[in-house]
Structure formats: C-alpha cells, structure tokens
Amino acid sequence: MSVAHAQPSILAGQLACGQSLSFRLGLDKDPRPALARLAENFDPSYAILGIGSPLAAALGVSIPGLRAFPAITGPGLSVPSTQQALWIFLKAPDRSGLFDAAAALEWLIDDAFELEDATETFTYAGGRDLTGYVDGTNNPTAEEAPGVALVASGAGMEGSSFVGVQRWAHDLALFRSHHVHVRDNMVGRRHSDNVELKDAPETSHVKRTDQEITGMMLRRSMPWAGARDRGLEFIAFGATLDIFERSLRRMAGDEDGIVDATFRYSRPTTGSYYWCPPTVAGKLNLTKLGIS
Ligand code: HEM
Structure with missing residues (x-):
C-alpha cells in the first residue's frame, strides 16, 4: 500500500511555518555518508526530502521518471532552471519549531552538501496566496491525493513522489493597481467568494x-516574503513530473x-525537480540510491 510508504508530510498539508532548503553537492565530495545518516536519522514527520538529478548522477543511479528541470521560453518570457542536488522542506507550527527542525538537520547534512538557498515560507490568511x-x-481530496501524488509500485519506488519546486516573485503593487474584475479574470476565480468564473478568459490561470486537460497534481505551495521581495514558493507533487511540466508549458504559452x-x-x-524517496518504518528508504 503506497500511502504507508509515503513521506507523511507530503500528504499531511502545510503548517504555519515552512522553510525551503536547497543544497548543491560539494565537488569531489562523497554524498554516501551523509545520505546514510539521513536514512537513519531524518524524521519525515516534520520534513520532506527530495533527491535531484545531479545527486542521482553523482551516485551513478537512475531513478525512473527523474530528470532535471528544463528551462522554458514562451512569447516574451523565460522560465529558469536552477536544478540542485538536494531539497529539504521543513515544516513547523511556529518559528521556534522551525528553528529546532533546522538545527536537528544540520549535523545530518555534513559538509558533503553546501547550502544553496534557504527561504522561509508561511501560511498567509488561512491558505491564500499573497494576492x-x-x-x-x-x-485533489484527501481520498484522491495518494493516487495523484504517489508512485503506485516498483521496488524502492512504491510510495515515493516527484515534486516540482518553483519560486515566483510577485509585483503586488502592480497586481493591486488593477480593478478587482481584472484581477479576477487573471486568476479565473472571484476574489469575493472564490467561485470559478464561468466565462474566464483563456489567459486566466485556472x-x-x-x-481536466493536464491531469491532477497535489499543490502544497506557501507564500514567502522578505523586506523587498515577496511571492509564492510553488510546490506540487505527482506520481510523475509530466503533469506539472505540461501545466507549466501551457502557462508559458509553449503549447x-x-x-x-x-x-x-x-x-x-x-x-527544480526532485524525487522524494519512500519510507519504511518511519525512516527514509534510500535503497534505490544504493544506501541501506
Ligand atoms: C505566481 C504563481 C502562482 C500563483 C499565485 C497561483 C495561484 C493559484 C490560484 C489562486 C488558484 C485557484 C484556486 C485553486 O484551485 O487553487 C490556482 C490554481 C491552480 N494552479 Fe496555480 N498559482 C501559481 C503558479 C502555478 C504553477 C507554476 C502551476 C503549475 C505548473 C500551477 C497550477 C495550478 C493548478 C493545477 C490549479 C488548479 C486548476 C484547476 O482549477 O483545475 N499554479 N493557482
């Protein structure tokens, strides 16, 4: 049963605070000791871990369905790829819990992995984007979510998941400068009651x-905000990366x-794209990476 083998935080939904951490692998560093420590000590009940294609390549293993995030261009726009080796998403009910979770992680990662980026995220206004x-x-509903987000079978694969992680930076002043009807048309839903617009323009996000065109994904995005910049850490899980990618290409006008x-x-x-390995008895199962 794939749910029993999933990293539980994928299905559990977000808490008040999060932190999206990405790491590169140090050149000429052997990731195996750090991965063995993660397999033994990483607690998937407060965090999600994903393996990127650079790490799989360094280990000489192939994860079916895992690939690097592609740079995409569309009319007048570009979508960058910033693929990293490892992604860890921490979640906690408050800032103190987040601090403790980050501290608990530090010794597991070792000097094999170098921090590329750490961005704190938060639940805004009960689950709204900053717009x-x-x-x-x-x-998907709680019943549908496992079928959407988890790989159903395969040795070392059952219960695993693929995730697309993409940071978006909003120009909120620009967004707010539009009349609410224009904003509703951009999103495709009415702000006042969240009802989907029947006659939403083809350019609307929904x-x-x-x-119904692309297939379903399980979105677990969270807002982020600094003093100057703000936006959405878009996070979506799937049994395959194909649905996310088709959706993104449609957004970019590539189709x-x-x-x-x-x-x-x-x-x-x-x-970036990552493969979130399955668990066994509450621990990461990294046998597919040759770590037991
Ligand atoms: C600035 C970035 C984004 C913002 C602010 C945003 C916000 C939203 C909002 C407000 C909705 C409507 C309510 C809902 O069903 O959740 C929505 C729907 C959705 N978004 Fe996004 N989104 C963003 C990026 C993305 C990206 C990058 C993807 C996938 C590549 C995506 C996929 C979806 C999907 C699949 C839906 C549901 C569509 C349906 O009704 O079937 N979103 N998003």
Whole structure:
C-alpha cells in the first residue's frame, strides 16, 4: 500500500511555518555518508526530502521518471532552471519549531552538501496566496491525493513522489493597481467568494492549468516574503513530473502561444525537480540510491 510508504508530510498539508532548503553537492565530495545518516536519522514527520538529478548522477543511479528541470521560453518570457542536488522542506507550527527542525538537520547534512538557498515560507490568511486569492481550492481530496501524488509500485519506488519546486516573485503593487474584475479574470476565480468564473478568459490561470486537460497534481505551495521581495514558493507533487511540466508549458504559452496572466504580475526565479524517496518504518528508504 503506497500511502504507508509515503513521506507523511507530503500528504499531511502545510503548517504555519515552512522553510525551503536547497543544497548543491560539494565537488569531489562523497554524498554516501551523509545520505546514510539521513536514512537513519531524518524524521519525515516534520520534513520532506527530495533527491535531484545531479545527486542521482553523482551516485551513478537512475531513478525512473527523474530528470532535471528544463528551462522554458514562451512569447516574451523565460522560465529558469536552477536544478540542485538536494531539497529539504521543513515544516513547523511556529518559528521556534522551525528553528529546532533546522538545527536537528544540520549535523545530518555534513559538509558533503553546501547550502544553496534557504527561504522561509508561511501560511498567509488561512491558505491564500499573497494576492489574497485562496490557493489550493481545486486540489485533489484527501481520498484522491495518494493516487495523484504517489508512485503506485516498483521496488524502492512504491510510495515515493516527484515534486516540482518553483519560486515566483510577485509585483503586488502592480497586481493591486488593477480593478478587482481584472484581477479576477487573471486568476479565473472571484476574489469575493472564490467561485470559478464561468466565462474566464483563456489567459486566466485556472484555464491555463485546467486539470481536466493536464491531469491532477497535489499543490502544497506557501507564500514567502522578505523586506523587498515577496511571492509564492510553488510546490506540487505527482506520481510523475509530466503533469506539472505540461501545466507549466501551457502557462508559458509553449503549447499554443497563450500566456498565463500570472506572468503579468509574477515571474519565476527558480525551478527544480526532485524525487522524494519512500519510507519504511518511519525512516527514509534510500535503497534505490544504493544506501541501506
Ligand atoms: C505566481 C504563481 C502562482 C500563483 C499565485 C497561483 C495561484 C493559484 C490560484 C489562486 C488558484 C485557484 C484556486 C485553486 O484551485 O487553487 C490556482 C490554481 C491552480 N494552479 Fe496555480 N498559482 C501559481 C503558479 C502555478 C504553477 C507554476 C502551476 C503549475 C505548473 C500551477 C497550477 C495550478 C493548478 C493545477 C490549479 C488548479 C486548476 C484547476 O482549477 O483545475 N499554479 N493557482
């Protein structure tokens, strides 16, 4: 049963605080001792761990379905790839818990991995994007989620998941400068009651990402905000990366030239894919990486 083997935090949903950490592998560093420590000590009940294609390549293993995030271009826009070796998403009910979770992680990672980026995320206004629109409404139900997010079978694969992680930076002043009807049309839902617009334009976000066209994904995105910049850490899990990628290509106008209105007020600044290994008895199962 794949649910029993999943990293539980994937299905559990987000808490008040999060931190998205990405690491590169130090040149000429052997990742195996750190991975063996992670297999033994990483607690998947408060964090999610993903393996990127550079790490799989360094280990000389092939994970079926894992690939590097592609750089994509569309009419007037570009979507960058910033693929890293390792991704860890920490979650906690408050800032203190997040601090403790990060501290517990430090000694596990060792000097084999070098921190590329650490961005704190938070639940805004009960689950809204910083634009004020509810995010996650059309997510799969709790019953549907395992079928959408988890790999169903395969030795060392059952219960694992693939994730697309992409940071978007919003121009909120620009977004807010538009009348609410224009904003609703960009999103494809009414801000006042979150109802989907029947006559939403083809450029609206919900039309571009219509899951009846692409198939479903399990979104676990969270807002982030610094003093100057702010936006959404987009995080979506799937049994395959193909649905996320088709959705993103449709947003970028790569499929039919129609660009998602999201690009009018936000732009992607990072993009990477990871494979989230399964668990066994509450610990990471890294046998597929040759770590036992
Ligand atoms: C600036 C970045 C983004 C923002 C602010 C954003 C926000 C939203 C909002 C407000 C909704 C409507 C409510 C809901 O069903 O959740 C939505 C729907 C959705 N978004 Fe995004 N999103 C962003 C990027 C992305 C990306 C990069 C993808 C995938 C590549 C994506 C995939 C989806 C999907 C699949 C839906 C549901 C569509 C449906 O109704 O079937 N979003 N998003």
